Amino acid sequence: xxxxxxxxxxxxxxxxxxxxxxxxxxxxxxxxxxxxxxxxxxxxxxxxxxxxxxxxxxxxxxxxxxxxxxxxxxxxxxxxxxxxxxxxxxxxxxxxxxxxxxxxxxxxxxxxxxxxxxxxxxxxxxxxxxxxxxxxxxxxxxxxxxxxxxxxxxxxxxxxxxxxxxxxxxxxxxxxxxxxxxxxxxxxxxxxxxxxxxxxxxxxxxxxx
Numbered sequence: 001x002x003x004x005x006x007x008x009x010x011x012x013x014x015x016x017x018x019x020x021x022x023x024x025x026x027x028x029x030x031x032x033x034x035x036x037x038x039x040x041x042x043x044x045x046x047x048x049x050x051x052x053x054x055x056x057x058x059x060x061x062x063x064x065x066x067x068x069x070x071x072x073x074x075x076x077x078x079x080x081x082x083x084x085x086x087x088x089x090x091x092x093x094x095x096x097x098x099x100x101x102x103x104x105x106x107x108x109x110x111x112x113x114x115x116x117x118x119x120x121x122x123x124x125x126x127x128x129x130x131x132x133x134x135x136x137x138x139x140x141x142x143x144x145x146x147x148x149x150x151x152x153x154x155x156x157x158x159x160x161x162x163x164x165x166x167x168x169x170x171x172x173x174x175x176x177x178x179x180x181x182x183x184x185x186x187x188x189x190x191x192x193x194x195x196x197x198x199x200x201x202x203x204x205x206x207x208x209x
Contacts, residue, residue, distance in 0.1 A: 028189045034154070035147030039165035043078045044138035045114070047129055047164075049122060049145040049153060050085020050095030058098050061146065066102050068169040069144045073108055077142055077167075081108060082132070084116040084125045122149070123156050123201035130160035142167050148184035152192045156201075 048069045051062035058066060066083075073081050081103060085095025096115035103113055116132050119125030133139065143153050143166040150166035157164035195201060 023193070024189060027192055028185055031148055031151045031185055031188050031192065034151040034166065035168060037150075038167050040072060040075070040077045040142055040167045041140070041165055042076075043140040043142045043165070044133070044136075045080040045082045045141050046072050046078045047082045047084060047141045047143050047157075048099055049125065049143065049149070050083065050099060050119070053091075053093060053095050053098035056093040056098050056101060058102050062095070062099065063102070064169045064171040065144050065146070066099055066106075067171065068167065070103055070106055070108060072142060072144065072167060073103075073112065080112055080114055082114045082116055082129060082141075084119055084129055086117055086119050086124075088120075121201040122153055123195070126153070126156040126160045126162070130157070130162055133162055139163050141165075144169060146184070148181070148188045152188060152195060155192070155195070 046069050048065050051065065052059040053062060069081050072078070083096045083099030083103070085099070087094040094115070094117040096117040100113045100115040104110055114132070116125070116128050118128035129141075133141070140163045141157060143150065143157060143164055145153050145166065145168060147168035147170070150168045154164045154166050191201075
C-alpha cells in the first residue's frame with residue numbers, strides 16, 4: 001500500500017513539474033514571438049513606456065523607445081504620442097516629462113504630445129494611461145517598449161481597458177547581444193507569470209517593472 005501511494009505521489013509530482021516546465025516554456029515562446037511582431041494599426045495614440053532618465057535626459061533604453069515612437073508618429077500611426085512614467089525620490093523630472101521634451105526637441109508638435117506623469121512600474125503606468133483614455137474617449141493604442149516587454153505591456157493595457165497592439169523598438173541595450181536578450185526573456189517570463197497569477201507587477205530592470 002505504501003509503495004503504491006509513494007508511486008502515485010511521485011507521478012503527481014512529476015506531472016506538476018512537467019506542467020510547470022511547459023507553462024514556462026510556452027510563456028517564454030509567446031514573449032519571443034510577440035517581440036518579433038510589429039503591429040502599427042491606425043490608433044488613438046502611441047504610448048511610450050517610460051524608462052530611466054537623468055536630470056531630464058532619457059537613458060539609452062528610453063531614447064530608443066522615443067525615437068521609435070517619433071517614427072511611428074511621422075508615419076501617421078496616431079495623432080498623439082503619450083509619454084508615461086513618474087519619478088523616483090529625488091528626481092527633478094518625471095519620465096513622462098523627459099520623454100515629452102525629447103520628442104518636442106525632435107520636432108513633434110507640442111499639441112501632439114501628452115505626458116502622463118504617473119507610474120513607477122508598467123502596471124501603474126497602464127492604469128494611469130487608461131484613465132486618461134477614458135477621459136478623452138480613446139480606446140486604441142500602439143505601445144512602444146522593448147521587444148521582450150511587449151507581451152506583458154499588451155496584457156496589462158488590455159486588462160486596463162485599452163485595445164492595444166505593440167510596435168517594439170529594435171534598437172538600444174535590450175537587444176544588443178544574445179546574452180542580454182536571453183536574460184530579458186527569462187526575467188519577463190517570471191514577471192508575466194507573476195502578473196497572471198497575482199495581478200501584481202514586479203520591480204526590476206529599468207523601466208520594465
